[in-house]
Amino acid sequence: MPPARPAKRQRRLPPDAAAAEETPSTSSRLRLLWLAVPAIIAGLAFYVASGRELGVDFTGANSASGAAEYTYLPALKKSNRDPFVVADLPGKGKGLVATRDIKQGELVIQESPLFTVPTSTSESPTALISRLLAAADPVGRAAFLKLSYVHFPEGLDPESNPAEVALAIFQTNAVAAGDQAGVFPRMARLNHGCSRAFNVVYTWREREQQLFVHALRNISWGQELLTTYTDTKRTRRERREFLSQQYGFKCTCAVCSLDAAASKDSDRRLTGITQLYGHLSSWGNGAIGGVEAIRTINEIWKLEDEEGYWSERGRLAADGAWIAASHSDAPAARLWAQLAIKWYTIEAGADNDLVLDIERTASDPQGHRAWGLREPLAVGGPLTQGV
Numbered sequence: 524m525p526p527a528r529p530a531k532r533q534r535r536l537p538p539d540a541a542a543a544e545e546t547p548s549t550s551s552r553l554r555l556l557w558l559a560v561p562a563i564i565a566g567l568a569f570y571v572a573s574g575r576e577l578g579v580d581f582t583g584a585n586s587a588s589g590a591a592e593y594t595y596l597p598a599l600k601k602s603n604r605d606p607f608v609v610a611d612l613p614g615k616g617k618g619l620v621a622t623r624d625i626k627q628g629e630l631v632i633q634e635s636p637l638f639t640v641p642t643s644t645s646e647s648p649t650a651l652i653s654r655l656l657a658a659a660d661p662v663g664r665a666a667f668l669k670l671s672y673v674h675f676p677e678g679l680d681p682e683s684n685p686a687e688v689a690l691a692i693f694q695t696n697a698v699a700a701g702d703q704a705g706v707f708p709r710m711a712r713l714n715h716g717c718s719r720a721f722n723v724v725y726t727w728r729e730r731e732q733q734l735f736v737h738a739l740r741n742i743s744w745g746q747e748l749l750t751t752y753t754d755t756k757r758t759r760r761e762r763r764e765f766l767s768q769q770y771g772f773k774c775t776c777a778v779c780s781l782d783a784a785a786s787k788d789s790d791r792r793l794t795g796i797t798q799l800y801g802h803l804s805s806w807g808n809g810a811i812g813g814v815e816a817i818r819t820i821n822e823i824w825k826l827e828d829e830e831g832y833w834s835e836r837g838r839l840a841a842d843g844a845w846i847a848a849s850h851s852d853a854p855a856a857r858l859w860a861q862l863a864i865k866w867y868t869i870e871a872g873a874d875n876d877l878v879l880d881i882e883r884t885a886s887d888p889q890g891h892r893a894w895g896l897r898e899p900l901a902v903g904g905p906l907t908q909g910v
């Protein structure tokens with residue numbers, strides 16, 4: 524997977540950390556993982572046996588919007604049980620397709636790693652992966668060996684180089700698991716979509732030592748489940764370049780398939796969001812005040828609404844609560860915390876530590892660890908009316 528962005532747990536700053544590094548948007552990021560693993564190492568995860576590979580062949584049809592959002596209804600039976608099947612999808616290898624309507628916030632995968640690897644090691648990556656794979660659960664090992672891979676060394680025959688194949692599989696499929704990297708054979712079948720095209724997000728939970736995948740938006744029966752492999756708040760050209768280099772495909776998701784004018788508008792919004800995040804982080808070193816910081820969060824929210832980019836909203840709202848609490852604005856801190864609860868719940872589940880933590884701020888803003896660190900100020904609450 525792409526260059527490492529370890530999925531550490533949310534790190535909050537200590538109460539005295541009003542210094543330059545105290546930037547909510549860098550300190551409190553929910554690592555909603557476009558995580559990746561350095562190309563140098565590789566790994567996999569513990570197979571949960573309910574993952575079914577039906578090998579169904581679907582003929583995709585373009586959606587009514589004309590974008591490359593496929594629905595795969597013709598061959599797909601409705602299911603009351605598993606929310607998805609693994610299916611062969613045109614031009615993508617395998618992928619996950621919804622076998623029933625899935626509600627926003629629903630947990631769709633909970634999976635333990637087959638094995639994890641440290642993000643740096645003195646052992647040869649090829650030897651490391653082969654050793655861990657040999658020691659892994661046999662069902663999981665079989666699932667691992669069926670996963671797809673790209674960037675196999677030129678001139679090598681895969682059949683006679685199984686250790687290199689295992690490394691390539693790891694590199695294509697591993698994601699961050701806390702401070703380690705791991706492969707999760709079920710979730711590894713998730714294909715990529717950019718910006719508003721991805722509809723599920725995954726989080727690593729330290730407590731459970733498992734990966735959780737939640738629906739970011741409602742998903743209809745027959746729709747493909749898509750996650751994101753990278754920070755897609757970048758232009759189409761930049762995204763495509765990255766995905767082509769790291770994963771060997773040209774992205775034709777609904778956002779990458781927009782016509783030139785619509786794509787330009789989307790690029791402008793996504794670039795604007797990134798710039799606003801940069802501006803927001805300068806609150807940490809005092810370059811902007813609390814009112815400006817909150818105004819910036821509201822602007823990000825609005826641009827994201829226009830773009831349909833819904834990811835990382837729990838963290839953004841929690842940043843609002845942090846800033847409001849720092850400036851001793853209890854009503855605003857409470858409102859931002861309530862918004863963070865809503866989005867953290869969607870993105871990571873109601874029983875996630877992030878939700879439990881921000882619930883305390885909603886009920887007792889004065890108890891927030893940043894309370895009163897900055898000058899008292901009415902900074903303001905969220906302008907959003909909801910989703």
Ligand SMILES: C[S@@+](CC[C@H](N)C(=O)[O-])C[C@H]1O[C@@H](n2cnc3c(N)ncnc32)[C@H](O)[C@@H]1O
Binds near residue numbers: 615715716
């Ligand atoms: C982690 S795997 C995802 C599952 C994979 N499709 C399979 O068959 O196992 C990553 C690989 O899937 C393919 N892929 C993912 N997203 C795609 C997309 N939007 N369009 C085309 N191929 C995609 C690429 O080949 C990529 O290297």
